[in-house]
Amino acid sequence: MDGTGQNRQKAGQAAPPKRRKSPKGEERREQILQAAMRQFADDGYQNASFAAIAQEVGLSLPGLIHYFPTKVDLLLAILERRDLESVKVLGGPDLSWRALLSALVEVVQANTHIPGVVRTFAILNAESLTRDHPAAGWFGNRVRSVSLSLSQTLQRGIESGEIRPDVDARALAAELISMMDGLQMLWLRAPDAIDMVAIFRAYVDRLIADIALG
Amino acid sequence: MDGTGQNRQKAGQAAPPKRRKSPKGEERREQILQAAMRQFADDGYQNASFAAIAQEVGLSLPGLIHYFPTKVDLLLAILERRDLESVKVLGGPDLSWRALLSALVEVVQANTHIPGVVRTFAILNAESLTRDHPAAGWFGNRVRSVSLSLSQTLQRGIESGEIRPDVDARALAAELISMMDGLQMLWLRAPDAIDMVAIFRAYVDRLIADIALG
DNA sequence: AAAAATACCGATTACGCGGTAGGTTTAACA
DNA sequence: TGTTAAACCTACCGCGTAATCGGTATTTTT
Numbered sequence: 347m348d349g350t351g352q353n354r355q356k357a358g359q360a361a362p363p364k365r366r367k368s369p370k371g372e373e374r375r376e377q378i379l380q381a382a383m384r385q386f387a388d389d390g391y392q393n394a395s396f397a398a399i400a401q402e403v404g405l406s407l408p409g410l411i412h413y414f415p416t417k418v419d420l421l422l423a424i425l426e427r428r429d430l431e432s433v434k435v436l437g438g439p440d441l442s443w444r445a446l447l448s449a450l451v452e453v454v455q456a457n458t459h460i461p462g463v464v465r466t467f468a469i470l471n472a473e474s475l476t477r478d479h480p481a482a483g484w485f486g487n488r489v490r491s492v493s494l495s496l497s498q499t500l501q502r503g504i505e506s507g508e509i510r511p512d513v514d515a516r517a518l519a520a521e522l523i524s525m526m527d528g529l530q531m532l533w534l535r536a537p538d539a540i541d542m543v544a545i546f547r548a549y550v551d552r553l554i555a556d557i558a559l560g
Numbered sequence: 561m562d563g564t565g566q567n568r569q570k571a572g573q574a575a576p577p578k579r580r581k582s583p584k585g586e587e588r589r590e591q592i593l594q595a596a597m598r599q600f601a602d603d604g605y606q607n608a609s610f611a612a613i614a615q616e617v618g619l620s621l622p623g624l625i626h627y628f629p630t631k632v633d634l635l636l637a638i639l640e641r642r643d644l645e646s647v648k649v650l651g652g653p654d655l656s657w658r659a660l661l662s663a664l665v666e667v668v669q670a671n672t673h674i675p676g677v678v679r680t681f682a683i684l685n686a687e688s689l690t691r692d693h694p695a696a697g698w699f700g701n702r703v704r705s706v707s708l709s710l711s712q713t714l715q716r717g718i719e720s721g722e723i724r725p726d727v728d729a730r731a732l733a734a735e736l737i738s739m740m741d742g743l744q745m746l747w748l749r750a751p752d753a754i755d756m757v758a759i760f761r762a763y764v765d766r767l768i769a770d771i772a773l774g
Numbered sequence: 775a776a777a778a779a780t781a782c783c784g785a786t787t788a789c790g791c792g793g794t795a796g797g798t799t800t801a802a803c804a
Numbered sequence: 805t806g807t808t809a810a811a812c813c814t815a816c817c818g819c820g821t822a823a824t825c826g827g828t829a830t831t832t833t834t
Binding site: 581588 | 779780781782783784
Binding site for chain 1: 602603604606607679682683685686687689690691699700703728731734735737738739740741742743745746748749750754755758759762763766767769770
């Protein structure tokens with residue numbers, strides 16, 4: 347009816363989404379999301395086949411559509427779920443800048459154990475740069491939000507006198523994001539050929555040495 | 561008949577590719593390559609329409625096929641051309657490491673003036689991470705080659721005593737490539753919001769300060 | 775001027791795609 | 805236990821796709 351698939355809810359949090367039942371259904375949803383992530387990771391969103399995702403979980407195409415009315419809805423469901431997970435990582439605005447940088451290294455470390463997920467989001471991230479891509483808004487918001495979060499923490503470090511005052515917090519935030527994303531792409535092309543964690547850790551260590559005061 | 565479109569020539573350089581004639585034809589080829597780059601930049605390779613490229617240069621689909629027998633041939637032609645251009649940038653293996661890093665900054669600087677080209681290759685680079693992508697080999701070779709070139713130059717710097725001996729040249733090469741590619745993606749998402757050149761230059765300056773001896 | 779390659783086009787084909795129409799079976803709940 | 809929604813399926817549709825067939829007109833070379 348609406349064609350946008352945005353009709354889930356708007357701001358409710360614990361509100362049970364209308365009425366929902368079957369345990370089997372929830373299990374299926376989970377399977378579908380997993381399968382879709384796999385196929386998006388392999389082929390990208392545009393090139394992946396909605397019907398092939400259905401097949402992977404043993405459904406017909408209309409069977410899949412019963413759960414996700416359009417391909418876009420399925421994509422958005424994957425992104426939405428990622429939102430919930432990633433809140434906790436950069437969560438506190440009360441984190442010290444050193445702790446934040448450590449947390450970033452840990453994120454990279456953790457990512458090496460879930461190459462599938464990393465691949466999915468790296469592919470979608472890049473693909474979302476193309477015209478009218480349905481994930482463009484999500485990735486745009488995400489980069490804005492992460493960037494803001496990083497630069498605020500760095501800025502607090504500057505104001506508290508722990509970081510050299512001539513550092514550009516916003517530029518440094520962009521630099522960190524770029525390095526992480528760039529490394530991911532290199533790593534995805536040849537996971538065994540480069541040690542993503544070691545490289546990123548070395549980079550961050552140098553960065554800390556460069557900007558720390560005292 | 562061969563279906564691969566690889567039948568142009570194999571190693572000849574000045575050898576006129578069999579026999580070629582019309583000036584009009586060469587002009588058309590040029591238009592086609594430009595149009596294709598534009599559309600690949602907008603929509604990616606997979607999602608771009610071969611026929612739409614034909615239309616943009618005022619040809620029917622069979623008319624386009626006269627010049628490039630398949631869509632893959634067109635893609636490879638674009639990549640091939642880029643090869644010729646990019647040789648000169650990192651050309652000499654007799655370049656000093658400082659000169660090389662300066663050259664990288666200049667490349668980034670120059671790239672800000674050709675966002676279309678940057679976009680094309682950034683999009684294709686990311687897209688080539690998907691399964692069976694026709695550009696995968698090209699980008700794989702490219703990253704290998706650039707990486708090797710960078711790390712060799714850095715290694716020479718180490719051996720000549722200009723760079724600290726505890727530096728990992730290969731890791732640093734990967735880091736540089738990651739930073740450039742990551743920055744490009746961030747920049748493409750919001751060209752006016754970030755100063756790619758300033759960020760990269762600041763990064764390189766810190767890097768030099770960190771690894772230089774004496 | 776003759777021969778031959780180049781530079782195209784209209785019509786068509788085979789196929790995969792996302793999505794719909796209209797149903798039947800299965801399971802939850804009162 | 806009856807009602808109702810969830811959980812699916814078969815068959816189908818319209819569309820866009822890359823690519824082919826079989827030409828004709830133009831240009832270049834001999």
